[in-house]
Amino acid sequence: MAQATTSAERPAETSLPSLAPLGWIGIVRLGLVQTALGAIVVLTTSAINRVMVVELALPALVPGLLIALHHAVQMLRPRWGHGSDIGGRLTPWIIGGMAILGLGGFAAAVAVSWMTANLAAGIALAVAAFTLVGIGTGAAGTCLLVLLAKRVAPERRGPAATVVWLMMIAGFAITSGVVGHWLDPFSPERLIFVSGLVAALAFSITVLAVWGLEGRHPAGTTPSSAAHAKPPFRQALAEVLADPDARRLTIFVFVSMLGYFSEELVLDPFAGIVFGYTPGQSTKLSSTLHSGVFVGMIALAFAAGLPALRARIPLAACMMWGCLASAAALVGLSACALIGPPMPLKAFVFVLGVA
Numbered sequence: 001m002a003q004a005t006t007s008a009e010r011p012a013e014t015s016l017p018s019l020a021p022l023g024w025i026g027i028v029r030l031g032l033v034q035t036a037l038g039a040i041v042v043l044t045t046s047a048i049n050r051v052m053v054v055e056l057a058l059p060a061l062v063p064g065l066l067i068a069l070h071h072a073v074q075m076l077r078p079r080w081g082h083g084s085d086i087g088g089r090l091t092p093w094i095i096g097g098m099a100i101l102g103l104g105g106f107a108a109a110v111a112v113s114w115m116t117a118n119l120a121a122g123i124a125l126a127v128a129a130f131t132l133v134g135i136g137t138g139a140a141g142t143c144l145l146v147l148l149a150k151r152v153a154p155e156r157r158g159p160a161a162t163v164v165w166l167m168m169i170a171g172f173a174i175t176s177g178v179v180g181h182w183l184d185p186f187s188p189e190r191l192i193f194v195s196g197l198v199a200a201l202a203f204s205i206t207v208l209a210v211w212g213l214e215g216r217h218p219a220g221t222t223p224s225s226a227a228h229a230k231p232p233f234r235q236a237l238a239e240v241l242a243d244p245d246a247r248r249l250t251i252f253v254f255v256s257m258l259g260y261f262s263e264e265l266v267l268d269p270f271a272g273i274v275f276g277y278t279p280g281q282s283t284k285l286s287s288t289l290h291s292g293v294f295v296g297m298i299a300l301a302f303a304a305g306l307p308a309l310r311a312r313i314p315l316a317a318c319m320m321w322g323c324l325a326s327a328a329a330l331v332g333l334s335a336c337a338l339i340g341p342p343m344p345l346k347a348f349v350f351v352l353g354v355a
Contacts (some may be wrong), residue, residue, distance in 0.1 A: 021153035022213070031167030032209040033094060033144050037137060038171030040105040043195055044133055046176060046286040047183060048108050050268035050279060051191065056115055061294035062123065062263050067129040073134030077142050079233055089114065090150075091214045093143040098206040101136025102199030105130045109195035113188035118132045140206070147214060160300060169294045176287035184280030191279075196237055256323055263289075263333065263352065270333075288346050292353020296322070299354075325355035 021100040109128035115122030126182040144164075152160045175198065182194050192327075231239070240246050271285050300318060329352035336343040 022151045027152060027163055029209040029213055030144060030148055032319040033206050034164050034168035035171035036170040036205045037141055039175040039198055039202050040101050041137060042172045042175050042286060043105055043198060044108050044181065045264055047179065047279060047283045048112055048270050049265060050272055050282050051112050053231055053269035060265065060269060066126055067265060070130045070134040073131060074138040075263050077138050078237065089214060090143045090147045091210050095139050095207055097136045097140030098203050100132050101140060102203045104132030106196050106199045109192045113192055115295055116188060158217040166294060166297055169290050172290035173287045173294060174282050176290065180280040180284035180287065183283055184278050186279040260326055274337060275345055285349055289349050289353040292350040296354035322355050326352055329355055
Protein backbone atom coordinates (compact mmCIF):
# COMPACT_ATOMS: atom_id res chain seq x y z
CA MET A 1 0.00 0.00 0.00
CA ALA A 2 2.76 2.39 0.92
CA GLN A 3 4.43 1.91 -2.45
CA ALA A 4 1.20 2.74 -4.27
CA THR A 5 0.67 5.90 -2.29
CA THR A 6 4.26 7.09 -2.71
CA SER A 7 4.37 6.52 -6.43
CA ALA A 8 1.10 8.34 -6.89
CA GLU A 9 1.95 11.47 -4.95
CA ARG A 10 4.39 13.04 -7.39
CA PRO A 11 2.18 13.42 -10.50
CA ALA A 12 -0.92 14.50 -8.62
CA GLU A 13 -0.74 18.08 -9.77
CA THR A 14 0.27 17.36 -13.37
CA SER A 15 -2.08 14.50 -14.18
CA LEU A 16 -5.28 16.07 -12.82
CA PRO A 17 -4.65 19.82 -12.91
CA SER A 18 -8.25 20.97 -13.32
CA LEU A 19 -9.91 18.94 -10.56
CA ALA A 20 -10.46 20.49 -7.15
CA PRO A 21 -9.03 18.51 -4.20
CA LEU A 22 -11.41 16.28 -2.29
CA GLY A 23 -12.95 17.62 0.91
CA TRP A 24 -13.46 15.61 4.07
CA ILE A 25 -16.75 14.15 2.81
CA GLY A 26 -14.95 12.78 -0.23
CA ILE A 27 -12.18 11.39 1.96
CA VAL A 28 -14.73 9.64 4.17
CA ARG A 29 -16.36 8.18 1.06
CA LEU A 30 -13.01 6.66 0.11
CA GLY A 31 -12.74 5.37 3.65
CA LEU A 32 -16.05 3.56 3.21
CA VAL A 33 -14.45 1.55 0.42
CA GLN A 34 -11.68 0.48 2.80
CA THR A 35 -14.36 -0.43 5.36
CA ALA A 36 -16.12 -2.60 2.77
CA LEU A 37 -12.81 -4.19 1.75
CA GLY A 38 -11.94 -5.04 5.34
CA ALA A 39 -15.39 -6.55 5.92
CA ILE A 40 -14.81 -9.24 3.28
CA VAL A 41 -11.15 -9.91 4.06
CA VAL A 42 -11.73 -10.47 7.77
CA LEU A 43 -14.20 -13.28 7.03
CA THR A 44 -11.58 -15.25 5.11
CA THR A 45 -8.86 -14.82 7.72
CA SER A 46 -11.01 -15.46 10.80
CA ALA A 47 -14.28 -17.37 10.36
CA ILE A 48 -13.38 -19.47 7.30
CA ASN A 49 -9.90 -20.17 8.67
CA ARG A 50 -11.32 -21.39 11.99
CA VAL A 51 -14.01 -23.59 10.38
CA MET A 52 -11.38 -25.42 8.32
CA VAL A 53 -9.24 -26.23 11.36
CA VAL A 54 -11.86 -26.87 14.06
CA GLU A 55 -15.15 -27.94 12.46
CA LEU A 56 -13.57 -29.77 9.47
CA ALA A 57 -10.49 -30.95 11.45
CA LEU A 58 -8.16 -30.08 8.58
CA PRO A 59 -4.45 -29.45 9.20
CA ALA A 60 -3.77 -25.79 9.96
CA LEU A 61 -1.40 -25.90 6.99
CA VAL A 62 -4.40 -25.86 4.61
CA PRO A 63 -5.81 -22.43 5.56
CA GLY A 64 -2.22 -21.28 6.13
CA LEU A 65 -1.28 -21.97 2.53
CA LEU A 66 -4.53 -20.45 1.26
CA ILE A 67 -4.03 -17.20 3.16
CA ALA A 68 -0.37 -17.18 2.10
CA LEU A 69 -1.61 -17.40 -1.50
CA HIS A 70 -3.94 -14.44 -0.90
CA HIS A 71 -0.99 -12.37 0.38
CA ALA A 72 1.44 -13.61 -2.29
CA VAL A 73 -0.81 -12.36 -5.07
CA GLN A 74 -0.67 -8.91 -3.48
CA MET A 75 3.09 -8.79 -3.97
CA LEU A 76 2.07 -7.30 -7.33
CA ARG A 77 0.73 -4.17 -5.60
CA PRO A 78 3.76 -1.98 -6.48
CA ARG A 79 3.35 -2.90 -10.14
CA TRP A 80 -0.38 -2.20 -10.06
CA GLY A 81 0.22 1.09 -8.27
CA HIS A 82 2.78 2.23 -10.83
CA GLY A 83 0.58 1.19 -13.75
CA SER A 84 -2.56 2.87 -12.40
CA ASP A 85 -0.51 5.98 -11.66
CA ILE A 86 0.05 6.56 -15.35
CA GLY A 87 -3.03 4.80 -16.70
CA GLY A 88 -6.66 5.70 -17.22
CA ARG A 89 -9.58 6.09 -14.84
CA LEU A 90 -9.32 4.44 -11.45
CA THR A 91 -13.02 4.05 -10.58
CA PRO A 92 -13.60 0.99 -12.81
CA TRP A 93 -10.58 -0.71 -11.26
CA ILE A 94 -11.83 -0.04 -7.73
CA ILE A 95 -15.34 -1.30 -8.48
CA GLY A 96 -14.04 -4.24 -10.50
CA GLY A 97 -11.56 -5.16 -7.78
CA MET A 98 -14.29 -5.12 -5.16
CA ALA A 99 -16.47 -7.32 -7.36
CA ILE A 100 -13.63 -9.84 -7.66
CA LEU A 101 -13.00 -9.65 -3.92
CA GLY A 102 -16.67 -10.22 -3.10
CA LEU A 103 -16.85 -13.17 -5.48
CA GLY A 104 -13.72 -14.64 -3.91
CA GLY A 105 -15.04 -14.23 -0.37
CA PHE A 106 -18.35 -15.87 -1.24
CA ALA A 107 -16.62 -18.67 -3.16
CA ALA A 108 -14.39 -19.33 -0.14
CA ALA A 109 -17.47 -19.95 2.01
CA VAL A 110 -18.93 -22.26 -0.66
CA ALA A 111 -15.60 -24.10 -0.83
CA VAL A 112 -15.65 -24.75 2.92
CA SER A 113 -19.16 -26.20 2.65
CA TRP A 114 -18.12 -28.32 -0.34
CA MET A 115 -15.19 -29.75 1.61
CA THR A 116 -17.66 -31.64 3.83
CA ALA A 117 -18.79 -33.67 0.79
CA ASN A 118 -15.75 -33.64 -1.50
CA LEU A 119 -12.52 -32.52 0.12
CA ALA A 120 -10.40 -32.37 -3.06
CA ALA A 121 -12.97 -30.36 -5.01
CA GLY A 122 -13.53 -28.03 -2.06
CA ILE A 123 -9.81 -27.33 -1.70
CA ALA A 124 -9.51 -26.70 -5.44
CA LEU A 125 -12.34 -24.17 -5.27
CA ALA A 126 -10.73 -22.60 -2.18
CA VAL A 127 -7.45 -22.11 -4.10
CA ALA A 128 -9.34 -20.25 -6.83
CA ALA A 129 -11.34 -18.28 -4.24
CA PHE A 130 -8.33 -17.10 -2.24
CA THR A 131 -6.56 -16.15 -5.47
CA LEU A 132 -9.56 -13.95 -6.32
CA VAL A 133 -9.47 -12.46 -2.81
CA GLY A 134 -5.82 -11.52 -3.30
CA ILE A 135 -6.41 -10.03 -6.76
CA GLY A 136 -9.50 -8.10 -5.66
CA THR A 137 -7.87 -6.76 -2.49
CA GLY A 138 -4.76 -5.66 -4.36
CA ALA A 139 -6.59 -4.06 -7.29
CA ALA A 140 -9.26 -2.24 -5.28
CA GLY A 141 -7.00 -1.26 -2.37
CA THR A 142 -4.08 -0.06 -4.47
CA CYS A 143 -6.18 1.96 -6.92
CA LEU A 144 -8.07 3.47 -3.99
CA LEU A 145 -4.80 4.73 -2.49
CA VAL A 146 -3.69 6.09 -5.86
CA LEU A 147 -6.98 7.97 -6.15
CA LEU A 148 -6.52 9.25 -2.60
CA ALA A 149 -3.04 10.56 -3.42
CA LYS A 150 -4.17 12.19 -6.67
CA ARG A 151 -7.33 13.88 -5.42
CA VAL A 152 -6.34 14.97 -1.89
CA ALA A 153 -4.40 18.19 -1.30
CA PRO A 154 -0.79 17.57 -0.14
CA GLU A 155 -1.38 19.10 3.30
CA ARG A 156 -4.30 16.72 3.90
CA ARG A 157 -2.73 13.49 2.69
CA GLY A 158 -1.42 12.42 6.09
CA PRO A 159 -4.71 12.93 7.98
CA ALA A 160 -6.65 11.53 5.03
CA ALA A 161 -4.58 8.34 5.02
CA THR A 162 -5.19 8.01 8.76
CA VAL A 163 -8.95 8.40 8.33
CA VAL A 164 -9.08 5.84 5.52
CA TRP A 165 -6.94 3.36 7.44
CA LEU A 166 -9.01 3.77 10.62
CA MET A 167 -12.17 3.10 8.64
CA MET A 168 -10.68 -0.16 7.33
CA ILE A 169 -9.84 -1.22 10.89
CA ALA A 170 -13.39 -0.28 11.87
CA GLY A 171 -14.62 -2.54 9.05
CA PHE A 172 -12.62 -5.41 10.53
CA ALA A 173 -13.97 -4.82 14.03
CA ILE A 174 -17.62 -4.20 13.13
CA THR A 175 -17.87 -7.08 10.69
CA SER A 176 -16.24 -9.52 13.11
CA GLY A 177 -18.66 -8.54 15.86
CA VAL A 178 -21.83 -8.59 13.75
CA VAL A 179 -20.93 -11.70 11.76
CA GLY A 180 -19.90 -13.48 14.94
CA HIS A 181 -23.42 -12.90 16.28
CA TRP A 182 -25.11 -14.27 13.16
CA LEU A 183 -22.88 -17.33 12.73
CA ASP A 184 -24.26 -19.05 15.86
CA PRO A 185 -25.66 -21.68 15.80
CA PHE A 186 -23.13 -22.57 13.12
CA SER A 187 -23.88 -24.39 9.88
CA PRO A 188 -22.15 -24.31 6.48
CA GLU A 189 -25.33 -22.91 4.95
CA ARG A 190 -25.37 -20.07 7.45
CA LEU A 191 -21.72 -19.29 6.66
CA ILE A 192 -22.52 -19.13 2.92
CA PHE A 193 -25.53 -16.87 3.52
CA VAL A 194 -23.62 -14.48 5.80
CA SER A 195 -20.62 -14.33 3.44
CA GLY A 196 -22.84 -13.64 0.44
CA LEU A 197 -24.70 -10.90 2.32
CA VAL A 198 -21.47 -9.23 3.44
CA ALA A 199 -20.06 -9.40 -0.12
CA ALA A 200 -23.22 -7.88 -1.61
CA LEU A 201 -23.34 -5.06 0.95
CA ALA A 202 -19.61 -4.33 0.54
CA PHE A 203 -19.93 -4.10 -3.24
CA SER A 204 -23.00 -1.87 -3.02
CA ILE A 205 -21.30 0.47 -0.55
CA THR A 206 -18.24 0.66 -2.83
CA VAL A 207 -20.27 1.59 -5.91
CA LEU A 208 -22.20 4.30 -4.03
CA ALA A 209 -19.04 5.64 -2.36
CA VAL A 210 -16.91 6.10 -5.50
CA TRP A 211 -19.65 7.01 -7.97
CA GLY A 212 -18.74 10.39 -9.47
CA LEU A 213 -15.92 10.92 -6.97
CA GLU A 214 -13.01 10.70 -9.39
CA GLY A 215 -14.32 13.47 -11.62
CA ARG A 216 -14.04 14.00 -15.37
CA HIS A 217 -11.03 15.27 -17.26
CA PRO A 218 -11.40 18.33 -19.48
CA ALA A 219 -11.63 17.86 -23.21
CA GLY A 220 -8.29 17.16 -24.85
CA THR A 221 -6.58 15.86 -21.71
CA THR A 222 -6.09 12.37 -20.39
CA PRO A 223 -4.71 11.06 -17.11
CA SER A 224 -2.09 9.15 -19.09
CA SER A 225 -0.47 12.40 -20.21
CA ALA A 226 1.86 12.08 -17.21
CA ALA A 227 3.11 8.71 -18.46
CA HIS A 228 5.90 10.34 -20.48
CA ALA A 229 7.21 12.03 -17.32
CA LYS A 230 7.20 8.81 -15.30
CA PRO A 231 10.13 6.37 -15.32
CA PRO A 232 9.54 2.70 -16.18
CA PHE A 233 8.52 0.45 -13.30
CA ARG A 234 11.91 -1.24 -13.00
CA GLN A 235 13.66 2.12 -12.81
CA ALA A 236 11.19 3.49 -10.26
CA LEU A 237 11.57 0.36 -8.09
CA ALA A 238 15.36 0.58 -8.31
CA GLU A 239 15.24 4.22 -7.18
CA VAL A 240 13.18 3.30 -4.12
CA LEU A 241 15.42 0.35 -3.21
CA ALA A 242 18.50 2.55 -3.56
CA ASP A 243 17.23 4.84 -0.80
CA PRO A 244 18.74 3.61 2.53
CA ASP A 245 15.86 5.07 4.57
CA ALA A 246 13.33 3.30 2.36
CA ARG A 247 15.21 0.01 2.74
CA ARG A 248 15.36 0.31 6.53
CA LEU A 249 11.68 1.18 6.77
CA THR A 250 10.79 -1.75 4.52
CA ILE A 251 12.74 -4.15 6.74
CA PHE A 252 11.09 -2.71 9.85
CA VAL A 253 7.60 -3.05 8.38
CA PHE A 254 8.35 -6.62 7.30
CA VAL A 255 9.61 -7.70 10.74
CA SER A 256 6.84 -5.91 12.66
CA MET A 257 4.08 -7.27 10.42
CA LEU A 258 5.60 -10.76 10.66
CA GLY A 259 5.25 -10.52 14.44
CA TYR A 260 1.85 -8.87 14.44
CA PHE A 261 0.22 -11.20 11.91
CA SER A 262 1.66 -14.30 13.53
CA GLU A 263 -1.62 -14.46 15.44
CA GLU A 264 -3.81 -14.28 12.32
CA LEU A 265 -3.87 -17.98 11.46
CA VAL A 266 -3.69 -19.22 15.05
CA LEU A 267 -6.07 -17.07 17.06
CA ASP A 268 -9.51 -18.28 15.91
CA PRO A 269 -8.74 -22.04 15.82
CA PHE A 270 -6.86 -21.70 19.11
CA ALA A 271 -9.87 -20.05 20.77
CA GLY A 272 -12.09 -22.88 19.57
CA ILE A 273 -9.83 -25.78 20.52
CA VAL A 274 -8.40 -24.55 23.84
CA PHE A 275 -11.13 -22.23 25.13
CA GLY A 276 -14.15 -23.94 23.55
CA TYR A 277 -15.32 -20.86 21.65
CA THR A 278 -18.06 -21.35 19.07
CA PRO A 279 -17.45 -20.06 15.49
CA GLY A 280 -19.41 -16.93 16.36
CA GLN A 281 -17.47 -16.32 19.57
CA SER A 282 -14.07 -16.80 17.93
CA THR A 283 -15.06 -14.43 15.12
CA LYS A 284 -16.01 -11.85 17.76
CA LEU A 285 -12.50 -12.28 19.17
CA SER A 286 -11.20 -10.74 15.95
CA SER A 287 -13.45 -7.79 16.71
CA THR A 288 -11.70 -7.46 20.09
CA LEU A 289 -8.31 -7.47 18.36
CA HIS A 290 -9.21 -4.82 15.78
CA SER A 291 -10.98 -2.70 18.38
CA GLY A 292 -7.64 -2.59 20.17
CA VAL A 293 -5.93 -1.56 16.93
CA PHE A 294 -8.48 1.23 16.52
CA VAL A 295 -7.91 2.47 20.08
CA GLY A 296 -4.13 2.37 19.66
CA MET A 297 -4.20 4.37 16.41
CA ILE A 298 -6.54 6.99 17.88
CA ALA A 299 -4.36 7.31 20.99
CA LEU A 300 -1.21 7.78 18.92
CA ALA A 301 -2.90 10.32 16.65
CA PHE A 302 -4.04 12.26 19.73
CA ALA A 303 -0.58 12.14 21.31
CA ALA A 304 1.05 13.27 18.05
CA GLY A 305 -1.23 16.30 18.03
CA LEU A 306 0.00 17.50 21.43
CA PRO A 307 3.32 19.39 21.09
CA ALA A 308 4.39 18.60 24.66
CA LEU A 309 3.98 14.85 24.19
CA ARG A 310 5.41 14.89 20.68
CA ALA A 311 8.58 16.54 21.95
CA ARG A 312 9.01 14.05 24.80
CA ILE A 313 8.05 10.87 22.94
CA PRO A 314 9.50 10.66 19.41
CA LEU A 315 7.59 8.66 16.83
CA ALA A 316 10.46 6.16 16.57
CA ALA A 317 10.14 5.48 20.30
CA CYS A 318 6.41 4.82 19.91
CA MET A 319 7.18 2.32 17.15
CA MET A 320 9.81 0.57 19.26
CA TRP A 321 7.69 0.33 22.41
CA GLY A 322 4.69 -0.76 20.37
CA CYS A 323 6.70 -3.65 18.95
CA LEU A 324 7.93 -4.65 22.40
CA ALA A 325 4.40 -4.48 23.85
CA SER A 326 3.02 -6.61 21.02
CA ALA A 327 5.77 -9.17 21.68
CA ALA A 328 4.76 -9.23 25.36
CA ALA A 329 1.12 -9.74 24.35
CA LEU A 330 2.12 -12.69 22.15
CA VAL A 331 3.98 -14.19 25.13
CA GLY A 332 0.75 -13.80 27.12
CA LEU A 333 -1.19 -15.60 24.40
CA SER A 334 1.37 -18.40 24.55
CA ALA A 335 0.74 -18.64 28.30
CA CYS A 336 -2.98 -18.92 27.55
CA ALA A 337 -2.17 -21.97 25.43
CA LEU A 338 -0.34 -23.63 28.33
CA ILE A 339 -2.77 -22.74 31.14
CA GLY A 340 -6.13 -22.59 29.37
CA PRO A 341 -9.46 -20.93 30.23
CA PRO A 342 -8.44 -19.27 33.54
CA MET A 343 -6.18 -16.95 31.53
CA PRO A 344 -7.70 -13.64 30.29
CA LEU A 345 -7.58 -14.44 26.56
CA LYS A 346 -9.60 -11.40 25.46
CA ALA A 347 -7.40 -9.02 27.49
CA PHE A 348 -4.21 -10.26 25.82
CA VAL A 349 -5.86 -10.03 22.40
CA PHE A 350 -6.97 -6.45 23.06
CA VAL A 351 -3.49 -5.45 24.29
CA LEU A 352 -1.95 -6.98 21.15
CA GLY A 353 -4.27 -4.83 19.02
CA VAL A 354 -3.44 -1.65 20.92
CA ALA A 355 0.30 -2.35 20.71
